Amino acid sequence: xxxxxxxxxxxxxxxxxxxxxxxxxxxxxxxxxxxxxxxxxxxxxxxxxxxxxxxxxxxxxxxxxxxxxxxxxxxxxxxxxxxxxxxxxxxxxxxxxxxxxxxxxxxxxxxxxxxxxxxxxxx
Amino acid sequence: xxxxxxxxxxxxxxxxxxxxxxxxxxxxxxxxxxxxxxxxxxxxxxxxxxxxxxxxxxxxxxxxxxxxxxxxxxxxxxxxxxxxxxxxxxxxxxxxxxxxxxxxxxxxxx
Numbered sequence: 001x002x003x004x005x006x007x008x009x010x011x012x013x014x015x016x017x018x019x020x021x022x023x024x025x026x027x028x029x030x031x032x033x034x035x036x037x038x039x040x041x042x043x044x045x046x047x048x049x050x051x052x053x054x055x056x057x058x059x060x061x062x063x064x065x066x067x068x069x070x071x072x073x074x075x076x077x078x079x080x081x082x083x084x085x086x087x088x089x090x091x092x093x094x095x096x097x098x099x100x101x102x103x104x105x106x107x108x109x110x111x112x113x114x115x116x117x118x119x120x121x122x123x
Numbered sequence: 124x125x126x127x128x129x130x131x132x133x134x135x136x137x138x139x140x141x142x143x144x145x146x147x148x149x150x151x152x153x154x155x156x157x158x159x160x161x162x163x164x165x166x167x168x169x170x171x172x173x174x175x176x177x178x179x180x181x182x183x184x185x186x187x188x189x190x191x192x193x194x195x196x197x198x199x200x201x202x203x204x205x206x207x208x209x210x211x212x213x214x215x216x217x218x219x220x221x222x223x224x225x226x227x228x229x230x231x232x233x
Contacts, residue, residue, distance in 0.1 A: 035222075037168075044125060045160070045168065045211050047222035059221050095167060104222075106155035106215035111179070113167040 002026040004096045004114035011120045012086055020117055022079040022096030027112075030054075030074035033099035035110060036081045038092035038119075048094070049081065052103035059104060064090075086121045093118050126151065127212055129225035136233050140200040143228045145212030147193050151223055155215045157195040159188055162209040162227075171210070172197060199230070207232045 008020040020036070036048040049060045049070040058070055069082040079096055094117050097110040128146040135141040145157065159172035170179050172188035175195065187198045195214075199206055212225040 037222075044209075044227040045162075045213075045224045047213075047224065050221065061221060062219070104215075106217075107174070108215075109158040109170060109173045109213075110160070110168070111170050111173075113169065115167050 002098065002112040004098065004112060006094065006096050006114045006117035009094065009117035009119045011122065013123050014087060014121055016086055017082070017084045018086060018119060020081040020083065020094055020096075020119070022114055024077045024079065024096075024098070027098070029072075029077040031102060033057075033101055033103050033108065034072060034079045035097045035099065036070060036079075037095045037097050037110070037113075038090075039095070039116070040089075040092040043092075046092075050099075050104045051079070054102075057103050083119070086119075088121050091119060091121045125226035126216060126219075126223035127214065127225035129210075129212060129228045131226065132229045132231065134231040134233055135199075135202045137202055137204065139202045140198060141202060141230065142199075143197045143210050143212075143230070145195045145197070145225050147195075147214060147223075149193060150218045151193075151214040151216045152190065152195055153193040154217060157188065157190050158213045159197050160211045160213065162211065163205075164208065168211065202232055204232045206230060 035050040096114040098112040099108045101108040156174040160168040161171040162168045175190040176188045216223045
């Protein structure tokens with residue numbers, strides 16, 4: 001059974017940093033692209049970032065480009081999101097999601113999701 | 124403002140058929156497959172439909188998807204109370220080189 005478990009969320013002041021982690025199990029982690037998707041309180045889903053199986057292909061939403069960095073450690077079955085210069089509008093539940101393909105492509109989709117970790121940016 | 128446009132709400136009575144629309148552009152739906160996700164209250168999203176009209180194992184055949192041009196639709200027949208959830212469409216956006224979602228449709232079973 002595929003399991004994705006996020007951690008690292010919390011309350012942080014504007015301008016500070018936070019690092020999210022997602023530990024995967026139940027599948028061969030280094031075969032698949034992985035993503036971060038967020039959901040602000042009471043709002044819809046927003047794709048944040050994605051990374052291919054070998055970290056060779058990385059993408060970001062315009063809203064986080066230059067501030068967030070996605071990475072993965074295949075030896076540890078782990079996905080990360082380094083979030084710098086946090087803003088109030090980054091407040092959201094951050095989900096880790098798995099693709100069915102090794103790299104992002106129009107034919108992919110998110111076939112498994114974690115339960116999310118809540119990030120609150122406030123002074 | 125989401126890149127893909129969905130109605131904010133939809134409703135139906137048990138047994139009815141409801142449809143939820145998703146409108147995009149030539150850069151996303153017009154050139155790429157559409158996926159649908161179901162988010163039950165208080166839970167993580169779950170894949171419902173992929174590649175326009177394919178159902179993952181375990182998804183009832185009451186759920187179906189279609190696409191035409193720059194629009195897509197999700198249909199739910201034989202509506203049940205447990206179908207009450209938020210539904211999101213998603214597609215790859217060629218110009219943005221990333222995934223875009225609809226704003227979500229809250230389905231209420233009356």
